[in-house]
Structures are given as structure tokens and as C-alpha cells.
Amino acid sequence: MKTILVTGGAGYIGSHTCLALLGAGYRVVVAESFQNSKPEALRRVQELSGKEIGFAACDLRNKAEVEDVFDRFSIDGVVHFAGLKAVGESVVKPLWYYENNLSSTFHLLNCMEKRGIHLFVFSSSATVYGDPDTVPIREDFPLKPINPYGRSKLMQEEILSDFQKSRPEFRVALLRYFNPAGADRSGRMGENPNGIPNNLMPYIAQVAVGKRAKLSVFGKDYPTPDGTGIRDYIHVTDLAEGHVAALRCLEERSGMVICNLGTGRGYSVLEMVRAFEKASGRSIPYEICARRPGDIAVCYADPSRAETLSGWKARLGVDDMCRDTWNWQSQNPDGYPDEPTWKGSEKL
Ligand code: NAD
Ligand code: WQD
Secondary structure (H helix, E strand, O other), rough: OEEEEEOOOOOOOHHHHHHHHHOOOOEEEEOOOOOOOHHHHHHHHHHHOOOOEEEEEOOOOHHHHHHHHHHHHHOOOEEEEEOOEEEEEHHHHHHHHHHHHHHHHHHHHHHHHOOOEEEEEEEEEEHHHHHOOOEEEOOOOOOOOOOOHHHHHHHHHHHHHHHHHHHOOOOOEEEEOOOOEOOOOOOOOOOOOOOOOOHHHHHHHHHHHHOOEEEEEEEEOOOOOOOOOEEEEEEEHHHHHHHHHHHHHHHOOOOOEEEEEEOOOOEEEEHHHHHHHHOOOOOOEEEOOOOOOOOOOOOOOOOOOOOHOOOOOOOOOHHHHHHHHHHHHHOOOOOOOOOOOOOOOOOO
């Protein structure tokens, strides 16, 4: 049984992926600083899986702390989620973004190289494509991110690619996520944004539950059928399974794989509002506002390469995403509780 180090494992996508990895028979060790998450997420991973996970409190910017994780646990592969992800904040604090996102990757790779660990799955983003000339977006499209967050993702992709070329035994999957949404079917785990949500789905969910008065729809003059932006929303459980499929794929083949993880279908902001109203039975008041700077009109994936290489494809649709987000949000209107109720296991 392989042991996988999941960095940022208490975060939104990381916590769902821990659950999927445990379900697929992997052992899981999480390295986390909780700078954008809560220990309760990991307690719930254990509750839902009925399995224990290893835990190391760790700021991945700190080389000694990362070394310590690899010394304490016997790791076979790494799924690297930890990072900062808010586009607007990355414009205001670019150094913080570059330092946090790049140094973590350096430290992990150095530790892996030293110990002969060869499996690495990286959280990249559709943001590396910037504003594409056409859709659906294929992996060989030009890479031209338009903000520091996106550039930090592209730089990490390039570092990983160069490292792989220099070490043929190193196997890496670059997974470019489209728009993650939804929550675990149980309603016990979901997205738990700090403060005002930046993204559409958590914002809609907070309007539905009465925490926010109305949604601001950023622009109704895009060249789309209803004038609002179109995105490829992918259920977080499908995304989590995409990581299991990527690991399995790397166990079978050497080299680097680059895959879009999306559904291949785009939905507009207003279509998402209507789908959420249907799923929740609540009305979502909204007002049309100016475009948000840096937003593009249409973005959706060609996800066929992931299916060809790993057999993975998204199974769930927007109705599932809205149902599960509502289930999570209505059962946990304030997200995860604050108390550090979970300390984690120092050994596995
Ligand atoms: P998240 O903020 O919920 O999770 C990231 C986790 O990493 C958090 O738990 C945070 O505490 C931890 N972390 C951050 N910096 C750390 C550090 N220096 N040391 C230790 N832990 C640290 O974010 P998410 O939505 O789960 O995203 C996970 C990954 O996927 C990120 O790399 C993000 O850039 C990428 N991604 C996210 C989206 C999205 O829309 N959610 C889309 C594409 C790619
Ligand atoms: C979706 C649509 C908005 C909020 C971002 C990052 C990207 C990736 C995923 C990490 C757009 C509209 C939104 C609101 C709105 N993250 N919207 N009102 O911008 O596609 O992608 O998250 O890698 O890098 O840029 O996602 O959910 O913010 O927006 O009208 O309050 O909803 O204009 O059309 P986006 P989003």
C-alpha cells in the first residue's frame, strides 16, 4: 500500500482528494499550515473514511519543516495542493504569491530527489491558458497567464518539466483544473472560504443561505448567449478522482503527463444561478454590475486527453454540484467550526 503526502490536504480540493485516496486504498499523510483551512476538515475526512491519516503541521516555505515531514513518514508520492490561489490578492501581493507557491515546490522536489521518491501530482489551473483564442481548450494551446497567480502556476509547471527532463525516473502529472465546485455528497465536507468568497459558487451558496443579500453578476455584455461569462464547472469529487487516476497513470508510465480536468461543457453565470435556485428551492437575488477586471468571456476544456491517458472523466453535472453545495452550505452555514478539535496522528 503506497503512502501519499498530500500538501494542503485540509483545503477545499485537498480534503476531498484525501477522501478519494483513502477510498482507493492509499495511505495519506497531510502537511498543512492551516493558513486557509481548518483542522476540522481533516477530522471529517477521518470520520467519513473511517481511516486514520498522518499529519504534520508544516509551513512548506520552511525547508527544515519540509525535511522533517519526509524524515517522519515513509512517503511514496506527493500530491501538491498547498498554495495561495486568489487572483486579485496575487496582483496586490505578487512577492508573497511567488514566494509561497514556488518555494514550497522547490523544497518538496529537493526532499524527493534526496530520497529517491518519483511520483508527483501538481495542482495547476486553466488560468495558465489566459484568454484562449478558441474553445474548447486543449493542453497544447498557448500558455499566457495574465496575473501573478497564473504566472506562479506556469513557473511551477516549467520547473517540474525541467526537473523531469533531468531525472527520467521522476514522474509528474500537471493537472489543469477548470472551475471546481460542489461538495462531498454527505454534506459533511465542502468549500469553506475565508471572508467574502471570490468565486461564483460559494458566493451563490452564501446568498441562498441568507449570509449575503445578493449576487453581483460581473458583466452582461460578453459575446455569449445571455451576455454573462461561461465556465466549465467541475464537481470536486470528480476532480478528486482525477488525482487518483493520475497517480495510477504515473504508476504505469514514465515521464510527464499534462491533463485538463474539466467536463467539456460550459455554463453561464445566469445558468448557474437558475440551477442553484432549482437545487435549493431558494431564490438568488442578483444585480448586473460592471465586468470584473481580468475576467474572460468563455472558458471550457477539452478533457479528452485525461480519459485517453488515465480513463478518467467527469461523471457529475451542474445539478449535482448545486445539490451538494446546498447540502453542505445549509448544514454548515458558517463552514467548519474554529476550535482546533483535531491534532492528527504523528505516525502511520
Ligand atoms: P485551499 O486554499 O482551500 O487549499 C490550499 C491549502 O494549502 C490550504 O489548506 C492552505 O492552508 C494550505 N497552504 C497554503 N500555503 C501553505 C504553506 N506554505 N504551507 C502549508 N500549507 C499551505 O485551495 P483549493 O481550492 O483547495 O486549491 C488547491 C490547489 O488547487 C491550489 O494550489 C490552487 O492554486 C489550485 N487550484 C484551485 C482552483 C480553485 O478554483 N479552487 C482552481 C485551479 C487550481
Ligand atoms: C466564474 C464566473 C465571473 C463571482 C477563478 C480563477 C481561476 C481558478 C478558478 C484557481 C465569471 C462570475 C464570479 C461573482 C460573478 N482558480 N462571477 N460574480 O474567474 O473563472 O476562475 O477560479 O486556479 O484561476 O481566476 O471563477 O468563480 O471567480 O467566476 O458574476 O461574485 O462567475 O465573472 O464569469 P473564474 P469565478
